[in-house]
Amino acid sequence: MRLEASEPTRDSVVYIPNYEPGTTDIYQYVVTLLNLAMALTEPEFGPVQIIANPAPTPQQRQFLNLRNGQTDIMWSVTTYAREQENTVIRIPLTGGMFGYRVMLIKEGDERFRETIELPDLKQLSAVQGSDWPDTEILRYHGFSVTPSVYTSAFKLLDRGMVDYFPRAVHEIFEELSTHHSLNLTTEQYIALQYDNPMFFFVAARRPELAKRLEIGLNRLYENGDLQRLLTSQHFYIQARNLLKGRTIYPLNNPLLSEQTRQAMKRYQSPLASAL
Structure with missing residues (x-):
């Protein structure tokens, strides 16, 4: 035609x-x-x-x-x-914002009431998307990671089935607003950082x-x-404002060319x- x-x-x-x-x-x-x-x-x-x-x-x-x-x-x-x-x-x-990760946690979780050291964080259970590079990056560095589909990850955290949900620093605001009915909040003291x-x-x-x-x-x-x-x-x-004053733990990204x-x-x- x-x-x-x-x-x-x-x-x-x-x-x-x-x-x-x-x-x-x-x-x-x-x-x-x-x-x-x-x-x-x-x-x-x-x-x-x-x-x-x-x-x-x-x-x-x-x-x-x-x-x-x-x-x-x-x-x-x-x-x-x-x-x-x-x-x-x-x-x-x-x-570089996707490389700065702050933690979404359950409201009132006493384990995050002060700065948590990196080895202690690795002992807790993180949730990440099953097809995300972040899952492989974190596992490479010895983190315990539970894979999930994105929409279910928030519910897993709310139900206490995982301990924290690392999010890109710019994503967490809209996500908290979207999932306002869940008992979730932002951890206040640390961030992970890797080139991403x-x-x-x-x-x-x-x-x-x-x-x-x-x-x-x-x-x-x-x-x-x-x-x-x-x-x-x-x-x-x-x-930018959320990252100021945080302890930042740098990690290598082994997945980059x-x-x-x-x-x-x-x-x-x-x-x-x-x-």
Whole structure:
């Protein structure tokens, strides 16, 4: 069938994931960043229409959709394996925030009434998503981790079946609001930290789109707009303030490629310099 002039071609449409519950703020920020990158490259590559898939999907399904043609661009924290299977744009999107983890705990848990030492924390039971890189990172360092689907993790903590739920520092506010009926709160004294950058991933069948996105993001980084957009976000300001004064336990991330380690040196985190 011949396309009418008003109909967009497949190359001018970009399909992205829909947002998952508890991720509204970060989702809107990343989509804004994506739109800015596309706008900056429109003179060379032409107009593009960004369309969200109809329903939210878990992370592993998003990667499957990237490979089977249902999605063109997605974003996630990275691992060596994910970079081997998909086209990655190694420009950090959230300034290292996914690497700062604070603990969601049950209200009134006396074990967290003061700073807990790292060896003692490892003896307690953490919950993490079964398909998250964080699960493997924590286990690598000797943590006891119970895998779960995201929506069930909060209930496991509320019921006392696990002891704490490490969350990215910017996620915990919306999650507490979403799960206000549960007896949960934020631990006050510590944070874990490991390099855990969030990157865009592009479908391998769309190399021109990957090239365009990398050019646009680099322009946003070089002119300072990426950093300005990030540091103006309410979730960023809340996260920065939540980290101040905490004891931070640094951990190595064994899942990163050498190329990603080099990218982390090039693209400095505004959050690290703010603490």
